[in-house]
Amino acid sequence: MSGTMLYQPGKTFLHRADARAKIAAIIVVLVVALTTTRIDVLVALTAVVVIGLAALARITPASYAKALLLIIPLVLLLTLLQALVQGGPAMATIGGLSLSRAGVLLGLGIGMRLFAMGICFYGFSVTTSPSDIALALHKVGVPYKFAYLTSFAFRFLPLLQDEARTLLTAMAVRGSAESSSRHPLRRGRAIVRMLFPMLAGSMKRSSDIALSMELRGYSLPGPRTFYRTSSFRAGDALLVIGVVLLAAALLVMQWQMPAPFTEGA
């Protein structure tokens, strides 16, 4: 899944947008998502994010559908838990356990919140080069050495994936049926067994990577130049303004319009 979350170069509006504008837009979407559990507001937010990504970055739902499917079990679990924990009128009774209507609505609301935030992060990570993220953070005042580490994390992810794949293959070729099993529990056992050598390998690698960075002047104290530049243009300002207006509209919707699904209905 993480492989598809990596930056994919392109020339769309969102690809060209300044990373600071995109970070600001994400923060606004997060604030809206985290301030409500009303399903209608969150569905509207998710719909706008989906349409926005399709229009501004040519990212179709098909490209992140697989990742969303992985969230569904978590959403169902959350909904079930909320349905059991929350009070109020029951929506249904299964095996003697009553499922609260308020709990179900809350669980679904939290699920929609996860969808909205997940799609938003997906859009950000596939349209923003890791070095642009580092540059944006540096431009808002984060020292480059720390800002660079965010960019480096994107480099480290495929390294860990490769390491995991190699270890699982090594286990499989030496007769471990679990490592190539499609059964989630058996596969899970193989992954747990793989964790220690993977950790040891990562620690060795991180020491070599640190040396490699040092050899190319990462810790030099002098001023640094930036080959890539970024500038905050009118289009970036429009993106931020558009997202802020969307947020305002959704907040008005939340406070002024009656909720279509109510706990007691």
Next chain:
Amino acid sequence: MTAPALAVSGLTVRYEGAERRALDEVDLVVAPGEILGILGPTGAGKSTLLQCLSGVIPHHEDSAAMRGGIEVFGRPLEDFTGLSEITETVGLVMQDPEVQLVNTVVREELVWGMENRGIPVPEIERRLRRATDLFDIGGLLDRFTHALSGGEKQRVVVASIFCLSPRIMLLDEPTSELDPAGTEGVMDAIRVLADEGVTVVVVEHKIEELAVYADRLVAMRAGRVEAAGTPREVLTGPAAPDRPQVLDIALRLRQRGHWDTELPLSVPAAVAGWQSMTHDPHSDRNHA
């Protein structure tokens, strides 16, 4: 008199808990603009020697006890303030390219070290163009580093160190993952660098290439220098750890009295040698 690029005297290194010394009283002098090839079996101390020359031992690797002297262009290595200062003169390419790629896109990888050094952008662009031409990586600039093949990674890593314009380049098996054409490309680039005055010390197992491209060879075994000299001197001597196949064949032919011209280090040289022997009007091989 010009100071040697590298002067090593009595260099001895022992890793913590190791039974024997990784390097044992190594003496070495490398002239500016020279290509020095280092040969030897696994465990001979070749990589440790490069780590010492680049200051990685003792500045980064603290599990190794080191004594002896290393001078870089006449300046003792201990006078440098740290690894960062040493790397302004000495560039090291390590064995594993994977751990040396620290950015997601090749172009960013190549410019990153130059940005860290505060090199002006026009100069970065000039060096970038030069590196892409020299190492034939123009088509890789917008590719993800994690998606490159082993050989492509190796070329990018060497190019990224080249971009820093070090006066000395230390290369630890820079062609181990390259095919013959790629190997020849990197070795040609190394020759160009040396012609421009860059000193190159290269550890390599591909003896055929070293025999042709290196100005001098050093053969190491168990932490000691067993032989040093021109490729011909070292490879035809008793301490040669291995020989190019073509030289081996010529030596066997000489033992049987069938090769009486200069011993070849490459196939073209062998062909030329054979032709010179078969066209000798006094040779009875003309009709063989």
